[in-house]
Amino acid sequence: MRTLSEKETSLVRLAVYEGVDTIVDRVWTDFKVCQTQLTPLQLNRFNEFEDLLYTFLEELVEDHGVLQSEYE
Secondary structure (H helix, E strand, O other): OEEOOHHHHHHHHHHHHHHHHHHHHHHHHHOOOOHHHOOHHHHHHHHHHHHHHHHHHHHHHHHOOEEOOOOO
């Protein structure tokens, strides 16, 4: 196992962002949520959820940011 380099960490963060974006898109689609019909409070809470999810995943990568040198 080795520690991630700065470039690898940036790429992982980008992947986390794209993953969160995909999750959010699926929530909108699967639950048939129309953003224009949400109240400002509901939209704010959803945005907070999205931010928390991103922060959690980013911290997870920072805390456990290691790569295996070979795949098992």
